[in-house]
Amino acid sequence: MSFRYIKAKPIVQSTSVFSLSEIYNINTEMPEFAILSATGVQIGPWIKCKDFIHDCIWGAKSEKSYTMFGFKYVHGTDPLPNLKRLHLALRYRGTSTNTLNQILINPKKTIENLEKKLGFKSHERTKFSRIIENYFLIYGSKKWMTASHTVSFFTFLIRASLNNTGGRIGTIGKTSPVKKDCYYYRGGSEYYKLLKSKGIEGFEPNWTSAKSVGDIHGCGFLSHTSAAYQDSGKLSEKDDWDF
Numbered sequence: 001m002s003f004r005y006i007k008a009k010p011i012v013q014s015t016s017v018f019s020l021s022e023i024y025n026i027n028t029e030m031p032e033f034a035i036l037s038a039t040g041v042q043i044g045p046w047i048k049c050k051d052f053i054h055d056c057i058w059g060a061k062s063e064k065s066y067t068m069f070g071f072k073y074v075h076g077t078d079p080l081p082n083l084k085r086l087h088l089a090l091r092y093r094g095t096s097t098n099t100l101n102q103i104l105i106n107p108k109k110t111i112e113n114l115e116k117k118l119g120f121k122s123h124e125r126t127k128f129s130r131i132i133e134n135y136f137l138i139y140g141s142k143k144w145m146t147a148s149h150t151v152s153f154f155t156f157l158i159r160a161s162l163n164n165t166g167g168r169i170g171t172i173g174k175t176s177p178v179k180k181d182c183y184y185y186r187g188g189s190e191y192y193k194l195l196k197s198k199g200i201e202g203f204e205p206n207w208t209s210a211k212s213v214g215d216i217h218g219c220g221f222l223s224h225t226s227a228a229y230q231d232s233g234k235l236s237e238k239d240d241w242d243f
Contacts, residue, residue: 008129008137011089014042020070022049023180029094030178031159034135036087037079044071044078046091050155051217053088054148056081058207058216066213086126086140086151090158092177093134101131107158109167114157115141118200126154147206152220153191156184184222191221 011034032046035056043056052071059066059073060080066073081087092100108128115125120141129137144154157169160176169192174182195203210216 005130006127006137006139008132009040010132011036011135011137012039012041014045016045018045018070018072020045020047020049020052022047022069029092031090031092031162033155034089034091035081036089036137038082038084038087039079040087040137041079042089043081044073047071050152050159051220053086053155054151054219055213055217057083057145057151058148058210058213061207062210064213068213068217083145084142086138086142086144086154088138088140088155088158089135090138091135092162097131097134100134100136103162104128104131104136106164106167107161110157110161110164110169110172111154113168118195143200146200147203147224148210148216148219149191149206149221149224150195150200150203152222152224153188153195156181156188156221160185160188187222187225191225194225 013034030048032048033050033053034046035043035053037043044052047053049069052068055066055068055071056073058064059075060083063075065075092103095103111126120143124141124143126141126144127139129139138158140154144150157172159178160172160181161169162177163175164172165175166172169188172185174185176182176185206216206219210219
């Protein structure tokens with residue numbers, strides 16, 4: 001399968017020095033995200049915890065400044081995150097440029113196959129850049145910005161599929177470079193069933209209902225899945241991906 005990549009310029013990297021409280025801090029060689037403005041300016045430092053991404057989107061949409069686990073966003077001073085695309089960079093320290101070039105195709109195939117299955121139109125789909133220095137850029141579909149939990153699921157899939165040579169969600173298995181993502185995999189299966197049955201448009205945006213960053217930080221795909229199935233008792237006994 002042949003894929004096209006978009007042309008992109010290097011990002012303007014942040015000089016911010018934050019003391020982040022992340023459960024992944026002890027792992028210095030793992031994938032990290034950068035949150036980007038529409039013009040490619042990094043907001044805050046490189047991050048291992050992907051929940052900081054939907055925090056920042058909430059800050060921009062609610063026009064509120066906040067500090068959460070060491071990540072500080074000052075509305076009106078810091079650049080705005082891109083609200084038309086889920087604009088991110090991903091670097092994988094400890095991985096050579098040649099290796100990164102080889103594994104980039106894995107999340108690209110996984111996401112593009114999923115978006116086709118979900119009926120995203122061609123112009124709505126996520127785009128990827130080639131490797132720039134030691135990272136690549138992700139221009140996520142705006143559809144993934146519907147709610148904090150859709151952002152959470154999208155970024156989980158990007159990270160979990162880095163070593164997924166099968167190119168489908170169902171082939172991720174235990175290939176993720178982050179062990180916790182293997183643990184999250186079953187929850188991802190349940191979330192995918194909700195996504196498939198509702199369609200991404202069937203989810204209610206939760207940006208304005210969250211009154212503080214604390215309300216939004218933990219509202220990822222796992223917590224949304226747990227809430228949806230809390231009273232139904234319909235959690236599967238095994239992973240249930242159909243592609």
